[in-house]
Amino acid sequence: MISNTRHPNLVELVGCCVENNNRILVYEYLENNSLARVLLGSKSTHVALDWPTRVNICLGTASGLQFLHEEAEPHIVHRDIKASNILLDGNFRPKIGDFGLAKLFPDNVTHVSTRVAGTIGYLAPEYALLGQLTKKADVYSFGVLLLEVISGSSSSKAAFGQDFLLLLEWTWKLREEGRLLDIVDPELSQYPENEVARFIKVALFCTQAGANQRPTMKQVVEMLSKEVNLNEKLLTRPGVFKLQNSRPFGGSSSEETSSSQNKKGKQSA
Template sequence: MAAWRSWSGGVLPELSHIAGLKVYVAVVIIVVILIVVATVVVCVGRRRRTKKRVKHSSGAIPLVTKEIVVEVKIGEPEEDPKKKEVDVEESTASVESPNIGWGRWYTLKELHHATHGFAQLNVIGEGGYGIVFKGLLLDGSLVAVKNLLNNKGQAEKEFKVEVEAIGKVRHKNLVGLVGYCAEGAQRMLVYEYVDNGTLEQWLHGDVGPVSPLTWDIRMKIAVGTAKGLAYLHEGLEPKVVHRDVKSSNILLDKNWNAKVSDFGLAKLLGSEKSYVTTRVMGTFGYVSPEYASTGMLNEGSDVYSFGILLMELITGRSPIDYSRPPGEMNLVDWFKGMVASRRGDELVDPLINIQPSPRSLKRALLVCLRCIDLDVSKRPKMSQIVHMLEADDFPFRSELRTNREKDHVDSKAAASSKIPYPTRHVEPLDKSSWR
């Protein structure tokens, strides 16, 4: 007991205080320090591994898949695989970078400010795909911001398709894609702003007793649309099939220049493929019959839709109009019947003040009929359509007949006068050779 008292009363008091602290307090502090150090080491290691995999964060940096970038670059010279890997990482690097090669990434805050909080007053378009807002960026440029509706991942699909289809495309008859926004579940596309509405509004809206769309303006719109589609079909590799050509997707500027928009349903078609089989999508009245029945899609489907659009320009009527009499509800059937009965001049929109010349009208009617040919192989390419609509010397049977009759009259007049009419020299036949 004496020894115990000696130890507990002498040694223990000395060991129970370290730098003025009790032993158990010092132990607790040391344990806490070790836990903190271990936690920091684990977090640093995890962050380094995450950076090596993908330079993503939870919303500050847009979610761009490698597949999108590679698809956009198809058709460019083959590069070193190591360099491609670097390109992918650079493309997903930071939202603060103002230009990442094929468009700028905008933050949700920037677009919220540009559209005044996505105000209802700034809505310029609305549909199943989402809502389009007019926006004013900090640099003073006007843009159209399409906020995609996230219905069962549809926003992500349309976002990806638009990036693939027209991310790097620049053409005067295609709406330019300025940039993108991807934060959390939000997916937005930022386009150049086209300031004169859609073709649908000018054709079917309340424009008064006389349409501002004269015949010449309508043909200008048709040619511009055809040039834009020709570039998608024949100027790109892989080619782009729009799949939703219609009047509401043709935007117009103040000079009535047409710009094809809305590539959310577009499909890419490589040169090794003549068609792609896909789920039938589009707008009723514009979809080609072979695509609707088989799901086989190629550029001929766009040609058919363009033919319907051209009919719409000529007549001022919608493809399907249930307010019309039974025989006129379907534009294609009514159009074909009127042409077959030689009443083509009655097809022209009555809101056009100055009627087109017979020559110009015949040219447009013929292009329509060729575009909607049920035999896909007989439909012209979009570049051929551009030529047919622009050419002044496009031949018609009636004009050829008139020219032949004119030549016949001229030959008679030459024979009756002393002015020789030029004829081809023909050698006399040797009758001995008949034996």
């Protein structure tokens, strides 16, 4: 399935090897490692990315996800979209990798109930709390990734303000205060303010608490690639899933977490 799924923004599977208990997948080589390493990593691996490069990373990742959701047969939900799974070639073009958690979605299936897997900080609340997986879980994760690319900050490691808010919570707070561009990476000395503001708002549309209120990846690609007027009156509060029996920000009041999630450890906010 992976070898037959080809797109410019998906890592290409070159071959495989099965020898006794050793099972190896061989992928194409990506010179610049991952977005997590380049953008969010230590000083030794960090690369200064200008705004046009970040735009291409966002658009390429969105295009790859749109292909998985709408053109691949059967459709595929990745389930683990995050900075470390966005690999970069020699020209910093993005390619989605690591399909170890992916789920196949035939045309007649709208959602599946499944064991929760993925990375805290990127998990959509309805998936993290109830195990309800749809394509909108990937849309949510992509929205978080968008904010990381814009801010240069990790969604799961950085904390903001006196209340130690997560990146998504902090972005919503800045929006309410009319300071949306304060989230922008200080390394970006030059950028088109209107375009950056639009990208941030698209991220907020992607991370709304209600899955049915989030756009499809096709709509996301259109919103990112075209100068469109976003109807902010339709924008609702984001949903944020936290461990430590904390209440999802803007989402359900349920405080249950699965044992499989608790085994992953607790996130300090």
